[in-house]
Amino acid sequence: MQSSSAEERLARYMARFASAGAFAYLVLLTPQIAAQFDRLQPWYTALFACSIFGPALSLSVASFRWSMRSIRAIVTALAVAYLAGQVLWLFAFEGPELGLTESAWIAVFPGLVSVTTAIAWSNKAIFTYLVFVASFGQVVNYYSRVDHGNVPLFSDIVFGVMFCGIFTITVTLVVRTGRLLDTTRTAAEYQAATAAASAARSVERERFDALIHDDVMSTLLAASRAGNSPALTVQSATALTRLDRLRSGIASTEPVGHGSFLAYLRSALTEVDDQVVMDTDTAEAPSGSTLPMDAVRALSASATEALRNSVRHAGEDVERAVRVRIDIASVRVDVRDDGCGSDPRSVAPHRLGLAVSIEGRMRQLPGGSADIVSGSGRGTTVTLTYRHPVQAK
Numbered sequence: 001m002q003s004s005s006a007e008e009r010l011a012r013y014m015a016r017f018a019s020a021g022a023f024a025y026l027v028l029l030t031p032q033i034a035a036q037f038d039r040l041q042p043w044y045t046a047l048f049a050c051s052i053f054g055p056a057l058s059l060s061v062a063s064f065r066w067s068m069r070s071i072r073a074i075v076t077a078l079a080v081a082y083l084a085g086q087v088l089w090l091f092a093f094e095g096p097e098l099g100l101t102e103s104a105w106i107a108v109f110p111g112l113v114s115v116t117t118a119i120a121w122s123n124k125a126i127f128t129y130l131v132f133v134a135s136f137g138q139v140v141n142y143y144s145r146v147d148h149g150n151v152p153l154f155s156d157i158v159f160g161v162m163f164c165g166i167f168t169i170t171v172t173l174v175v176r177t178g179r180l181l182d183t184t185r186t187a188a189e190y191q192a193a194t195a196a197a198s199a200a201r202s203v204e205r206e207r208f209d210a211l212i213h214d215d216v217m218s219t220l221l222a223a224s225r226a227g228n229s230p231a232l233t234v235q236s237a238t239a240l241t242r243l244d245r246l247r248s249g250i251a252s253t254e255p256v257g258h259g260s261f262l263a264y265l266r267s268a269l270t271e272v273d274d275q276v277v278m279d280t281d282t283a284e285a286p287s288g289s290t291l292p293m294d295a296v297r298a299l300s301a302s303a304t305e306a307l308r309n310s311v312r313h314a315g316e317d318v319e320r321a322v323r324v325r326i327d328i329a330s331v332r333v334d335v336r337d338d339g340c341g342s343d344p345r346s347v348a349p350h351r352l353g354l355a356v357s358i359e360g361r362m363r364q365l366p367g368g369s370a371d372i373v374s375g376s377g378r379g380t381t382v383t384l385t386y387r388h389p390v391q392a393k
Contacts (some may be wrong), residue, residue: 006185007178008068011119014171015063015071018116022056025109032105036098044092048085048106052078052113059116072120079129082106082113086136090143097146104144107137111164118171130168134160255290258282258326264296265333268304269322273311277321284327291331295386298365299333302358306335306382314339314380330387338379358382 037045055078062071085106098104114130121129138156256264266278303322310320318339325332362370367387374380 005178006181007175010178011068011071011175012063014119014175015059015075015116017171018112018119019057019060019063021112021115022053022059025112026053026057029105029108032108036105039093039095039098040089041092041094044088048081048088051081052085055081056112056116068120075116075120079113079117082110083129083133083136086133086140089140093144098141098144100145102145104137104140107140110134110137110160111167114164114168115171118168118175123172126168126172127165130164131161134164255292256296257288257290258285261291261296261299261331262324265300265303265324268300269307272304272307273320275320276307279321279323281323281325286328289328291386294365295331295368298361298368299331299384299386302361302370302384303333303335303382305358306384310335310337310339310380314341330385332386333384335382335384336379341374341376341378341380358384362386 033045033049055074059071059074059078062074089104089106093104110130110133114126114133117126117129135157138153138160141156142153262280262282269276269278307320307322310318314320314337318337320335320337323334323336325334358372359370362368362384365386369385371383371385372380373383
């Protein structure tokens with residue numbers, strides 16, 4: 001299972017670390033568990049050896065295949081089983097008492113269990129649990145040993161809490177660092193997407209200014225100097241056509257019809273690749289329906305960036321196609337190529353290219369989403385989907 005965030009990836013690594021630790025403890029403690037079997041009621045050892053080490057060992061498999069929700073459930077089950085094992089030791093222990101240098105096997109590894117809670121619990125819950133099990137483990141030893149009076153219980157409790165706390169704090173900081181990385185990356189994506197949107201608006205203004213200067217102003221100047229003429233009529237019609245096209249496309253803030261959206265999308269795509277084939281399916285689109293300009297901007301810019309990425313990286317002699325499907329509830333744009341493709345997992349997390357220009361932009365659009373499917377030698381498909389927010393709920 002591919003993790004969706006740095007925090008989740010680190011939590012899965014820590015789950016494997018804890019599972020390896022559980023295996024090591026099981027190997028080392030097996031002789032001790034066997035030696036103390038006759039000192040406990042028959043049901044105790046089998047029940048808690050299985051209910052504690054079973055979930056701990058299963059974390060290794062779960063970290064590769066299961067969801068974080070399942071991993072958290074395993075961690076909680078392990079923590080509850082260990083706590084119950086400590087408490088019930090006091091009732092199951094029948095003697096003879098342990099020597100002063102011996103320890104109850106249930107009290108040997110509170111740090112391991114508290115480390116696993118760092119994967120899934122809040123800080124307050126983690127350290128409350130750590131203090132309790134580390135302290136109660138020393139109480140179990142105190143209760144089970146021959147001479148209670150010679151055991152420095154308080155100092156043992158302090159040492160146990162501090163010793164276990166070192167490892168628990170370390171794992172907690174590792175997992176929380178992943179959360180900080182996710183927060184930082186999200187902020188960076190948002191800022192980069194905002195900058196990209198600002199740059200797009202600047203381009204729009206430049207296009208509009210160029211149109212006004214090159215077409216409108218020149219037409220007015222010609223009219224003032226020479227009056228009406230057939231050439232001026234053609235020039236005026238051309239200027240009005242370009243102005244209407246700009247108004248119905250990206251420069252407008254009003255909702256536009258599907259025809260205008262497709263015209264703008266086709267124009268934007270052909271600026272990147274004038275040979276690209278664009279197939280449209282509007283059979284199920286209701287007559288007279290419109291798209292908000294935010295959706296037009298996001299879909300067009302994201303599709304253009306997907307096509308540009310294909311031109312840059314897909315290789316030579318690549319066939320590219322764009323399919324647009326508009327129905328009553330959604331708009332879907334697929335940008336496909338049969339190029340070399342790539343493994344999405346090989347892209348470094350700090351690279352913001354597709355994350356900002358496509359995924360980030362669509363994620364900022366209410367009702368928008370993007371899905372990128374690519375494999376080495378199998379080409380790339382970028383699917384952009386917009387559903388009206390009412391329909392998307």
